Amino acid sequence: MAGLLAAGVLLLALAALGLKFYFTPARLKALTLEYASKNLKREVTFDSASLNFSGLSISNLRVSEYPNFKKGEFFSAAYFSLRPSLRALLKREVKINSVSASGLKMRVAEVKKDTYNFSDLLAPAAEQKPARPSGKKSSAAPLAISNLKVKDSEFRYTNAAGDMSVSLKGIDLSASDISPAGLFPVEAAFTMDVVSPYFKGSIPARLKGRVALGNFDPAKGKAELDKASLSLGGMKAEVKGSLAGLMEPDARLSLKVKEFSTSDLKTVLSGLPSKLLLPEIDADADFKLSFTNVLLRSVVFRAGAIKGSLKGSAAWNPRVTYNLAAAVKAQTPEVDSTLLARRFKQLPVPRGFKLPMADLAAAITLKDGRADITSFSLDCAAVSASGRTAVNFSGKQLKAAGSLKAEFKDLAKLAAIAPDLAAPYAPSGAASAELDYSYAGEAALKGRAALKGAGASFADHKLSGLTGDIEFTKDSASAQKLEGKLDGEDIGASFKARDLMKHPKADFDLKLAKLVLKDTPAPAAQPQTAAAKKEAARKAAGEPFYLDVAGKAEIGAIEHPNFRCGPSSMKLALVNISDDLKALDGSASFTAGPGKFSELYALAGRYKAAKVALYPLLVLQKASKLAKALRLPDFNNIAFERIEGDYSFNKGLMKLNKSAMTSDVADVTSSGSINLPAEKLDMRIDTTLKRGSGVTLGAPVGMLVKGTFADPSVKPDLRSIAEQPAVKKALDKLSPEASKLLKGLFKK
Secondary structure: OHHHHHHHHHHHHHHHHHHHHHOOHHHHHHHHHHHHHHHHOOOEEOOEEEEEOOEEEEEEEEEEOOOOHHHOEEEEEEEEEEEEOHHHHHOOOEEEEEEEEEOOEEEEEEEEOOEEOOHHHHOOOOOOOOOOOOOOOOOOOOEEEEEEEEEEEEEEEEOOOOOOEEEEEEEEEEEEEEOOOOOEEEEEEEEEEEEOOOOEEEEEEEEEEEEEOOOOOHHHOEEEEEEEEEEEOOEEEEEEEEEEOOOOOEEEEEEEEOOEEHHHHOOOOOOOOOOOEEOOEEEEEEEEEOOOEEEEEEEEEEEOOEEEEEEEEEEEOOOEEEEEEEEEEEEEOOEEHHHHHHHOOOOOOOOOOEEOOEEEEEEEEEEOOEEEEEEEEEEOOOEEEEEEEEEEOOOOOOEEEEEEEEEEOOHHHHHOOOHHHHHHHOOEEEEEEEEEEEEEOOEEEEEEEEEEEEEEEEOOEEEEEEEEEEEEEOOEEEEEEEEEEEOOEEEEEEEEEEOOOOOOEEEEEEEEOOEEOOOOOOOOOOOOOHHHHHHHHHHHHOOOOOEEEEEEEEEOOEEEOOEEEOOEEEEEEEEEEOOOOOOOEEEEEEEEOOEEEEOHHHHHHHOHHHHHHOHHHHHHHHHHHHOHHHOOOOOOEEEEOEEEEEEEEEOOEEEEEEEEEEOOOEEEEEEEEEEOOOOEEEEEEEEEEOHHHOOOOOOOEEEEEEEEOOOEEEEEOHHHHHOOHHHHHHHHHOOOOHHHHHHOOOOO
8 A cells, every 4th residue: 555655746746747848838838829719719929837746837928809809909917826626526526726917908898789899709619520429428627616706807898889988997806606607606895987978977896696607608607686786976885685696687686875965976077066965765677787778567666755666778889779668656754855955055945935745646657858748736734736748858959748726725824835925915716727738849738717816916805705707828818708706706707818928908897896995104114125126227228017907897885995886887998008108099988976075185096096096086175275265165075966077098198088076065077188297287177166165156267387297387267257147247337458357366
C-alpha cells in the first residue's frame, strides 16, 4: 500500500510537471486563438495565462466583436481564475471549486429587431451525420461551481437607434453551489445608468436571491428575489418576487417605495416642483419585459389614500407607443387648503378652502397620445358628481370633450368649502346640473341646472325656495320659469342672457308681489392698495364694460324709507349700460302709484337706477325751492296718486318723452332732456297747483331749468304765469310796466 501511494504521488507530480511544460503560455495562446477562430469566429487576446493542477488563470482577456477588433470589443476581463476539482474529474464530473474575476466588461448591442451582437454565438451548429449507435448512451458531464466572485465589472446595452443605453456599473457579484439547472444563491450590487429621450439617471441597487441558469439558456433561466433595494435620487424602494426568463423576463414583483419628497428627484427630474411630500407606495406587478416593450398583465398599487390597478402594454421600438388601462380610487380626508399652501409653497394651491372628506374614483385608458377617462366620480356630504372625458394630446393642439352630472345635496355645506367667498351669501337648498363640454383651442360647454328650493342672501335681500330649470352655455343662460320668494314675497321670473363673456345682453320678465328696499348706509371707503390702484387705472384706460337689458317687470308694492307706492310696472330696452352712461341708448318707461315719497336724494344716492328713473322729480324738488315767489308746495314730502315716465336715450342724453306726477297737491309734468354723464339739465317743468296745496290755479305754471343737477338755474315761463286767470285780470288794470315787476319775483 505504501508503494502504491508513493507511485500515485509520483504520477501526480509527473502530471503536474507535464502540464506545466506542455501548456506553456505560448501554447495556451495558440490553442485559445485556434478555438476562438473555429468556434467563436472572433479574435481573442490576453496578456498572460497559466494552467496547472490549481487551475486556469488569465489576465487582460479580450474578445472582439464579430469578426475582429476592428468592429470593437465584445467582452474583456482584467483578471480571470478558474480552479477545478480534480477529484470530481476522476468521477467524470465537471466541478469548479471557485471562479473569480475582476474588471469584466460586456457590451450588448441591438443590431436590428431581435438581432444582437451575440446572436452569432447562439446560432445552431451545422448538422452532422449521425454516428452509428453504440450500445451505450453518452451524457454530458454535469457542471457545478462551488463559489463564484465577480468584482468591479460592467455590463452595457444600447438599442439599434442609438438613443437609449442601459449600463450596469460597479458590479460586485457572489454566488455558490452553481449548477446549470438548479437554483443557487446570489448576492449582487451595482449602479444602473439609464440614458434615453424620456429619462436620464443613475439607480444604485443591491439584491439577494436565487438564480437558475436554465442549462445555460437565458430564455429558460429564472430568478427569485428575496430582497432587492434601489434608489433614484433620494427616493428609495424595495423589490421582491420572481422572474422567469433572464433575457426577456416574465416577472411577478412586489414593490415598496418609501415616503419621499419631489425634492429627492431633482437630480434626475429637474422639472418637478420642490418639497412636495408623497406617501409610501406599495405595488404588486405581473409583467413581461423585453428590450423593446413591456406587457403589464396586472399592477395593483396603493399610495396613502389612493389605491388602483393598471394593465396594458408599452413599446419603444423606436417610437414610443402605449395602451394602458387604469382604475383609481381614493378617500381624501378633511383638509384646509391654507395648510396645504404653506406645506407646498412651490405649488399654486389656493388658500381659504375647507375641503371635506370625499370618495374619488376614476377609470382611465391611455393609448398613443389619447387619454379616455371612461368614468370618474366624486362623493362627499355636499355634492356628488360623475362623468367622463376624453383628451387628445397627440397633435399640435390639445383637444378634449366630455360630460358631467352633479347633485348638489346641500348648498350650505357646499358654501362651507369656500367660506370666505360664499358665506356672505348664505346659500341654502339643493340643486343639480348636467353638462357637456369640449376644448379645441377654445372651451365650449352646454348644460342644464335644476334649482330645488335654492336660496341666498344678497344686498340686504333674502331669496328662498327658488325652483326652476336654467339652461346655459359658456356665454349664455336662460330660464323659462323660476319661482320662489324674495324677502318672503312671491317672485316669478324668466330670462335670457347671451354674450356673457364680452358684452352681456339680457331679456327678462319679472313679477314680484312686494319689493322692500332698506336704506342701509353705503360701505365705508377702504384705502386702495398699490395693486388695486394699478388695476383701477388699467380698467379706466381700457374699454368700459357694457350691458344690454330689455324686458318688463310688475311689482305689487315698493317700500323704502323715502319712497312707498302701490302697484308699479316698467319696460326697458336699453343698450350699452355702463358706469359712466356715456354710450347709453334705448328707451325706458314706468308707472307707479298711489304712494308717497320724501327726500328722494337718499334713495337716489343708494340706487343709481332709481336716480335715473326719478331724475325729473329730483329736479322738481330743487327747482321748487329756488322758485320761492311761486309759493309751490314742499315736493320733498308729498303723497301722489300716480307717477309716469317715458324716456328715450341717445349716447347718454335722456329725452323726457313723458314725465308726469298726479297728486292732490299738484299735477306736474316735465319735458326736455338731461345729459346723464355731465348731469346737465335742459328741462321745462309745468306745475298745476290743486286744492290740496291751498292754492288753486286755472293753468299750469312753467319753470325753465338749466345748469347742472348740482347747481341748477331756474327761471319762470312768463307766458305761463300771464295765462293764469288771476294774473290776466290784474294785468288788465296795471300799466304795461307791470310785466317788468314779474321778472323780479324769481331768483336763481
